[in-house]
Amino acid sequence: MKYTMSVLVTNQPGVLSKVAGLFSRRGFNIDSLAVGTTEDPTVSRMTIVVDGDEYIVEQVEKQLNKLIPVIKVKTLEQGSHIPRTLSLIKVSVSAGQRADIMRISELMGARIVDATRTSLTIEFSDTAERADTLETLLKPYGIREIVRTGTIAIEKGADPIRKTQT
Amino acid sequence: MNGAQAMVKCLEREKIRTIFGYPGAAICPFYDALLDSKVHHVLVRTEQNAAHAASGYARTTGGVGVCVATSGPGATNLLTGIASAYMDSIPLVVITGQVKSDLIGRDVFQEADITGAAEPFTKHSYLVTKAADLPRVFKEAFYIAAAGRPGPVLIDIPVDIQLHTVPKFDYDTPVDILSYKPSVQGHPLQIKKAVTALMAAKRPVLCAGGGVFSAKAQKELRALVEAFDLPTVCTMMGVGALPSAHPLNLGMLGSHGCVPANKAIRDADLVVMAGARVGDRAVAAPNQVAGRAKIIHIDIDPAEIGKNMAAHIPIVGDLKQVLGALAEKIEEKAPAEWVQVVTDRKKRYAAKSIDPLDKYVEPKTFLRAFSKRLESNAVVCADVGQNQIWCANNVEVREGRLFTSGGMGTMGYSIPCALGVKCADPKRRVIAVCGDGSFQMSMMELATICQEQKGVKIIVMRNGRLGMVRELQKNHYNEAYSGVLLDGSPDFVKIAAAYGIRARSVSSNEEAMAAVEEMLADDQPYLLECVVPWDYPSL
Numbered sequence: 001m002k003y004t005m006s007v008l009v010t011n012q013p014g015v016l017s018k019v020a021g022l023f024s025r026r027g028f029n030i031d032s033l034a035v036g037t038t039e040d041p042t043v044s045r046m047t048i049v050v051d052g053d054e055y056i057v058e059q060v061e062k063q064l065n066k067l068i069p070v071i072k073v074k075t076l077e078q079g080s081h082i083p084r085t086l087s088l089i090k091v092s093v094s095a096g097q098r099a100d101i102m103r104i105s106e107l108m109g110a111r112i113v114d115a116t117r118t119s120l121t122i123e124f125s126d127t128a129e130r131a132d133t134l135e136t137l138l139k140p141y142g143i144r145e146i147v148r149t150g151t152i153a154i155e156k157g158a159d160p161i162r163k164t165q166t
Numbered sequence: 167m168n169g170a171q172a173m174v175k176c177l178e179r180e181k182i183r184t185i186f187g188y189p190g191a192a193i194c195p196f197y198d199a200l201l202d203s204k205v206h207h208v209l210v211r212t213e214q215n216a217a218h219a220a221s222g223y224a225r226t227t228g229g230v231g232v233c234v235a236t237s238g239p240g241a242t243n244l245l246t247g248i249a250s251a252y253m254d255s256i257p258l259v260v261i262t263g264q265v266k267s268d269l270i271g272r273d274v275f276q277e278a279d280i281t282g283a284a285e286p287f288t289k290h291s292y293l294v295t296k297a298a299d300l301p302r303v304f305k306e307a308f309y310i311a312a313a314g315r316p317g318p319v320l321i322d323i324p325v326d327i328q329l330h331t332v333p334k335f336d337y338d339t340p341v342d343i344l345s346y347k348p349s350v351q352g353h354p355l356q357i358k359k360a361v362t363a364l365m366a367a368k369r370p371v372l373c374a375g376g377g378v379f380s381a382k383a384q385k386e387l388r389a390l391v392e393a394f395d396l397p398t399v400c401t402m403m404g405v406g407a408l409p410s411a412h413p414l415n416l417g418m419l420g421s422h423g424c425v426p427a428n429k430a431i432r433d434a435d436l437v438v439m440a441g442a443r444v445g446d447r448a449v450a451a452p453n454q455v456a457g458r459a460k461i462i463h464i465d466i467d468p469a470e471i472g473k474n475m476a477a478h479i480p481i482v483g484d485l486k487q488v489l490g491a492l493a494e495k496i497e498e499k500a501p502a503e504w505v506q507v508v509t510d511r512k513k514r515y516a517a518k519s520i521d522p523l524d525k526y527v528e529p530k531t532f533l534r535a536f537s538k539r540l541e542s543n544a545v546v547c548a549d550v551g552q553n554q555i556w557c558a559n560n561v562e563v564r565e566g567r568l569f570t571s572g573g574m575g576t577m578g579y580s581i582p583c584a585l586g587v588k589c590a591d592p593k594r595r596v597i598a599v600c601g602d603g604s605f606q607m608s609m610m611e612l613a614t615i616c617q618e619q620k621g622v623k624i625i626v627m628r629n630g631r632l633g634m635v636r637e638l639q640k641n642h643y644n645e646a647y648s649g650v651l652l653d654g655s656p657d658f659v660k661i662a663a664a665y666g667i668r669a670r671s672v673s674s675n676e677e678a679m680a681a682v683e684e685m686l687a688d689d690q691p692y693l694l695e696c697v698v699p700w701d702y703p704s705l
């Protein structure tokens with residue numbers, strides 16, 4: 001089962017390696033990891049998708065909390081948050097297919113961000129599952145390159161994560 | 167004031183009297199500043215032992231131990247010592263010099279990424295980039311090392327930073343680390359639940375780990391044990407948490423523990439794990455234990471609870487407070503029948519006579535007699551191997567301590583640890599007990615002992631083998647002995663003599679006890695070699 005965890009860390013050198021090191025050292029499996037700044041310039045937020053069971057998730061939470069730069073760890077409940085991943089997909093196009101690909105993109109809510117005579121580059125921001133679907137739909141046309149970010153996620157509702165209870 | 171002077175001043179402000187280290191180019195400014203300070207520097211003979219000695223110092227003072235090394239090889243030599251302290255939750259501040267800031271990352275002479283290398287073995291680490299940060303970093307490091315679950319903290323300081331000016335030395339601003347606020351008060355509801363469970367139990371047992379010492383909770387432990395008549399076992403790190411001879415102390419549990427302790431755990435319907443992390447040597451099948459018994463797990467580190475063993479009643483908090491609260495609230499006594507069964511078993515076990523050996527010292531009876539002869543607050547530092555198991559099961563701890571490398575099992579720990587103890591408390595009797603393998607891993611520290619004129623006493627159990635590994639090969643590898651012969655070892659009495667240390671070799675218990683009288687007659691270093699059989703069991 002996949003769990004999405006939000007980890008707030010103080011913005012200092014070496015934090016990412018501490019977190020990554022902890023996962024490999026303790027044999028936890030990371031599905032994806034994304035880091036970025038937050039509303040507070042001294043704090044970064046990592047979103048980590050972990051593959052495991054409840055025991056693993058509890059261990060990950062506790063071990064993360066032991067790292068001094070980690071301020072808060074929260075495992076987001078299924079359905080109570082909005083997960084997003086960003087994909088950039090370069091697809092081959094031959095003369096007759098351009099319209100097809102544009103229609104698929106429109107249908108899925110993706111954007112064409114670059115075009116050449118032989119290719120289209122599509123930007124897509126949605127859940128990881130929907131990104132998989134788009135990939136499947138585009139595959140027959142010939143995918144040249146895909147770049148995907150790790151999942152980021154925010155909780156539903158009005159409260160920011162720093163206020164909510166873990 | 168430059169960075170180096172600020173570093174020394176921080177140590178003074180932390181009331182550190184002795185530090186252990188080894189200099190080199192990248193830490194020279196610090197050594198220079200040290201000349202103007204009362205902080206005493208002990209020059210060990212290899213850096214690993216600086217960390218071990220600092221560990222002995224910390225365990226004795228109950229505060230933080232400090233060790234220092236230069237960049238590159240000095241720093242990497244520290245790693246085993248740092249890792250040993252980490253596994254045993256010993257608070258250390260480890261100071262390393264680093265190459266010049268602008269050269270970091272270029273693989274220059276004696277550059278090593280020590281904060282990276284030590285990452286898995288440190289509670290936290292700093293690579294200092296501004297001299298102005300030094301006072302804050304040191305203050306935080308000392309705080310983090312000692313707060314919550316103690317552990318080593320590394321401060322890596324480039325040599326140029328040590329020479330830069332520190333504009334303002336402020337060591338009074340309290341530490342405020344947003345992300346580190348360990349909880350120390352056990353939750354009242356959990357404590358209440360624990361009291362109820364204890365009073366309902368038919369066959370309760372407490373297991374004391376090293377956390378009892380970290381929390382300085384020996385008194386509270388004893389109060390709880392006596393208030394409730396609670397039979398108690400200990401892990402290797404918990405030996406002596408309750409005096410060995412206490413009627414309710416059933417001894418050490420685990421694969422190298424004793425029968426009364428292991429049977430008590432096997433039969434228990436409730437186990438209180440107190441500051442013990444349930445390592446595999448202590449509890450081989452934790453889920454079996456948790457399947458049979460209700461588990462109350464008390465630890466200041468929430469990550470230890472449920473890690474190796476399921477806990478029915480977890481209590482996160484400082485053992486001193488939690489055990490104290492439990493002792494206060496307990497109103498009944500544990501079922502007398504159960505207490506009778508386990509304490510009788512202990513008596514029977516202790517009364518079993520052990521046959522003396524012809525031409526050899528019998529180590530178990532010797533260690534019993536020897537430890538009885540010691541001052542009641544003496545510290546015994548046990549090394550690793552059969553000698554460690556003999557010590558853990560036979561040394562009688564009263565108000566003293568048994569120090570050993572429990573988590574890492576680092577050979578060579580006992581002698582530098584004993585040196586650290588003696589530096590922290592020169593009046594205490596300190597004895598290092600080691601095997602002939604482990605002795606040769608730290609033999610170079612005889613020089614430090616002489617240089618510091620510290621009356622460390624050393625007992626070497628000489629069996630000409632890496633006894634414990636040999637025992638493993640005997641029992642599990644078809645008696646195929648590989649790489650365990652210590653042929654070529656020198657005459658230890660002569661080695662000691664070369665350092666001007668009095669020494670004697672004995673091969674019977676009578677001789678050994680006579681030599682002990684000679685050893686204990688003064689406060690000078692002494693080496694006693696006990697010749698023990700090479701085919702002799704740990705248990």
Ligand SMILES: Cc1ncc(C[n+]2csc(CCOP(=O)(O)OP(=O)(O)O)c2C)c(N)n1
Pocket residue numbers: 550551552553554574575576577578600601602603604605627629631632633634635
């Ligand atoms: C640094 C280190 N290397 C290797 C080991 C593995 N090891 C555990 S016990 C032991 C033998 C110890 O021999 P000795 O010091 O002579 O003590 P004895 O078992 O004979 O009492 C060894 C090699 C270890 N624990 N530590």
